[in-house]
Amino acid sequence: MDRETARQQVLDAAQQLFYSRGIQAVGMDAVRNASGVSLKRLYQLFPSKDELVLEFLQQRDSRWQRALADYVAAQPGPEERISAVFDWLYQWFSEPDYRGCAFINSFGELGAVSPGVAEQARQHKRAFHDYLARLVTASGRPAELADQLALLAEGAITTSAIFHTPEPARQAGDAARLLMRTHSDSDLAKPPR
Amino acid sequence: MDRETARQQVLDAAQQLFYSRGIQAVGMDAVRNASGVSLKRLYQLFPSKDELVLEFLQQRDSRWQRALADYVAAQPGPEERISAVFDWLYQWFSEPDYRGCAFINSFGELGAVSPGVAEQARQHKRAFHDYLARLVTASGRPAELADQLALLAEGAITTSAIFHTPEPARQAGDAARLLMRTHSDSDLAKPPR
DNA sequence: GCATATGGAGAACGATCGTTCTCCAATGGC
DNA sequence: GCCATTGGAGAACGATCGTTCTCCATATGC
Numbered sequence: 103m104d105r106e107t108a109r110q111q112v113l114d115a116a117q118q119l120f121y122s123r124g125i126q127a128v129g130m131d132a133v134r135n136a137s138g139v140s141l142k143r144l145y146q147l148f149p150s151k152d153e154l155v156l157e158f159l160q161q162r163d164s165r166w167q168r169a170l171a172d173y174v175a176a177q178p179g180p181e182e183r184i185s186a187v188f189d190w191l192y193q194w195f196s197e198p199d200y201r202g203c204a205f206i207n208s209f210g211e212l213g214a215v216s217p218g219v220a221e222q223a224r225q226h227k228r229a230f231h232d233y234l235a236r237l238v239t240a241s242g243r244p245a246e247l248a249d250q251l252a253l254l255a256e257g258a259i260t261t262s263a264i265f266h267t268p269e270p271a272r273q274a275g276d277a278a279r280l281l282m283r284t285h286s287d288s289d290l291a292k293p294p295r
Numbered sequence: 296m297d298r299e300t301a302r303q304q305v306l307d308a309a310q311q312l313f314y315s316r317g318i319q320a321v322g323m324d325a326v327r328n329a330s331g332v333s334l335k336r337l338y339q340l341f342p343s344k345d346e347l348v349l350e351f352l353q354q355r356d357s358r359w360q361r362a363l364a365d366y367v368a369a370q371p372g373p374e375e376r377i378s379a380v381f382d383w384l385y386q387w388f389s390e391p392d393y394r395g396c397a398f399i400n401s402f403g404e405l406g407a408v409s410p411g412v413a414e415q416a417r418q419h420k421r422a423f424h425d426y427l428a429r430l431v432t433a434s435g436r437p438a439e440l441a442d443q444l445a446l447l448a449e450g451a452i453t454t455s456a457i458f459h460t461p462e463p464a465r466q467a468g469d470a471a472r473l474l475m476r477t478h479s480d481s482d483l484a485k486p487p488r
Numbered sequence: 489g490c491a492t493a494t495g496g497a498g499a500a501c502g503a504t505c506g507t508t509c510t511c512c513a514a515t516g517g518c
Numbered sequence: 519g520c521c522a523t524t525g526g527a528g529a530a531c532g533a534t535c536g537t538t539c540t541c542c543a544t545a546t547g548c
Contacts, residue, residue, distance in 0.1 A: 103525090122407060123407050123408060124403070124404055124405065124406075124407055124408065126319045126404070127405075127407070127408050129504075129505055129506080130505075130506060130507080131504095131505080131506095139526095140525065140526045140527070140528090141507085141508090141526090141527085141528080142508090142509095142524095142525065142526070142527090143524095143525065143526080145506095145507070145508080146525095150506080150507085151505095151506065151507090201406075201407060202402075202403065205457075206399065206403060206453055206457075207402075207403030207404070208403070209395075209400075209403070209456070209457055210317070210395065210399055210400030210401070210402070210403035210404055211317055211319070211400070211403055211404040212317065212320075213317075213394075213456075213457075214315060214316050214317055214320070214394060215316060215317065215320050220457075223457050224457055224458060227454065227457050227458070246466065246469065249463075249466040250447075250466060250467075250469070250470035250473075252450065252454070253446070253447050253450030253451055253454060253463060253466060253467050253470065254443075254446050254447060254450060254470075255450065256449065256450035256453050256454055257445065257446030257447060257448065257449035257450035257451075257453075258446055258450075260399055260449050260450075260453055261420065261445070261446060261449055263402070263406075264398075264399075264402055264406075264413075264416050264417055264420050265417060265420070270442075270446060273439065273442040273443060273446060274443075274446050276439065276443070277443035277446065277447075277470075277474060280443075280473075280474060280477045281470060281473060281474070283477075284473045284476075284477060296495095322534075322535055322536080323535075323536060323537080324535080324536095332496095333495065333496045333497070333498090334496090334497085334498080334537085334538090335494095335495065335496070335497090335538090335539095336494095336495065336496080338536095338537070338538080343536080343537085344535095344536065344537090
């Protein structure tokens, strides 16, 4: 088996296992069984479990970002694109094995003990925030709106995970559209009172 | 040493250790060292680590709820009380060893593998949401506002943990006040268009 | 004062986990 | 055909962890 396909099989198995059960609950033997790659090969592809975990997070970040961006970019205008972020979240939360944000989960599990995991979580969340900020700027609204939308999205992500329902994405989308109206140029023109 | 004080010493040590390092990263030996209670006694007070973890979460929930409610109840009116929730969050996030919500962290770590932990997280989040809903109802605003405020608060909790700054509480408070104005009786009177 | 119960310190046990090692089959170059 | 390299299966090793056990000191009831 090709070295690169072996790597991908290991990373795919890691995606499924680490995300669904948590990192410390998954042993390297489970990764080996799920990937069909021998322990020996596994360790020459990834020198330690820590390295595998970091690559798992990096791959998840890039896939997640791309999936979101592809969905959003299909929308015609700036307002629709912002709204589409929450539609995409709704779809994500509706996946049957949705278990929240892998970065928040990993941060809660290992953030205090693994600087690398904490850094990956920061990078992922910063990238999401910056992406939202670009959408907000493109719609001609102030940067604070991006902060607020990011909070709504993060809240929806964890609430949906804990209660296992996509509904928070709808609530967050409603709130987002209200805030967008509040931050629209016409409303900003007239001072609040 | 009295049995009840021994219990409290163990639970206090568990609070500090489990919260700051994560549950699986803390062994029973660490709890024993931090609490000054012998392993033998520890195991006759709590029959297993799982039981200790559940009691840790229950105690954390009741302390957290009480601290928030005490702070909020000191405010004069319904609007101020809602706003005070986010002020209290700001103070919480400013504690030097703030590490996010123990329930979100525990859920990410053990939610998939321990039904008890998952249930504690649901109870905690439901209690917070219901508390917000009471504040919102008391201010004469619709129930959807409570959903939205809860999402803002959850988002601020995790964002503050990951970036180690209390700033998200301020941003969430700003958004909350905008949404409160949107949901105020006067604004509801005139349809949105 | 003595028997009995209680608790402390820490060794010990069994399981699990990350990692490495052994042994052997397969493959490819010459 | 032979040898060197690679990889597979899984045993083995060392560490850690949850839990229990041993041994001994202390205290309490009579």
